[in-house]
Amino acid sequence: MKKKLYVLRHCKTLFNEKNIVSGQTDCPLLEYSVNYSILSKESQLESYILISSPLNRCVLTGKILQTQSGLQISSSTDSRIIERNMGILEGKKRCELFKEYPDYFFNGHFKGYMTPPMGESFDEFKFRITSFSHSIEKMLLKNNIIICSHNQALRMLTAIIKDKQFEDIPKYPNGLVQKLL
Structure with a gap:
């Protein structure tokens, strides 16, 4: 039986607040709280694997989720879900x-x-996220997964999994765990 897939955009950052394009440039968090209420509705006996972008804003958000929720969450990072490189627009x-x-x-x-x-x-961006989506398909057979990443990366992942157009996927809010599958 297939397990559940959740997504979480990192907590709000200084660049989010100042309306600055961050891309792969890391920046500090401004908020340190994650809304994980959707996970609270699940059994406390469930365990989760958190796969995070290696950027500090996602790794820190994952740690906040682990601490605040008290759920059994093991974590790792995957560079394929780093945000899109926005070139000279970053910063x-x-x-x-x-x-x-x-x-x-x-x-x-x-x-x-x-x-x-x-x-x-x-x-290039779509190829990278598609490669990641194929990896998690096998993992979902045995594990509940939480992906902690960035807005564009999560939108692309959602578009791939749900077979929709990237442009049709709305922006993800910061710090909110949402069920994808």
Whole structure:
């Protein structure tokens, strides 16, 4: 019997607060709380494997989840679920980027299918996340899994698993565990 798959976007960061594109650039957390109420509804006897992006904001969020929930959660990291490389856009405020690179944005959001200047292409990004999704399929036969990653990485993972378009997957809120399967 297949187990459950949950996703968790890292807790809110300084870059989230200041509306700065982070990509693979790490930044400090501003919030240190995870809403894991969906896990609380499950049996306390359940165990979980947490697979996290190796960026500090995700690793720290995973530790917060482990501490706050008191659930049996073993953890590891996987570099394939690191956030998309946003090239020279990283570390810059979105409002400045809208002016400097207007063709890359629509309604205040980066056009996902575009390749950021000196960044990772959509196809490279999708390939990396697809590779990860194949790995967890086997693990789900025996384990409940929680993926702690980044907005774009979680949206791409969701699109792949649910066979939907990346653009149709909404933004993930920070610090909230959600059931995917």
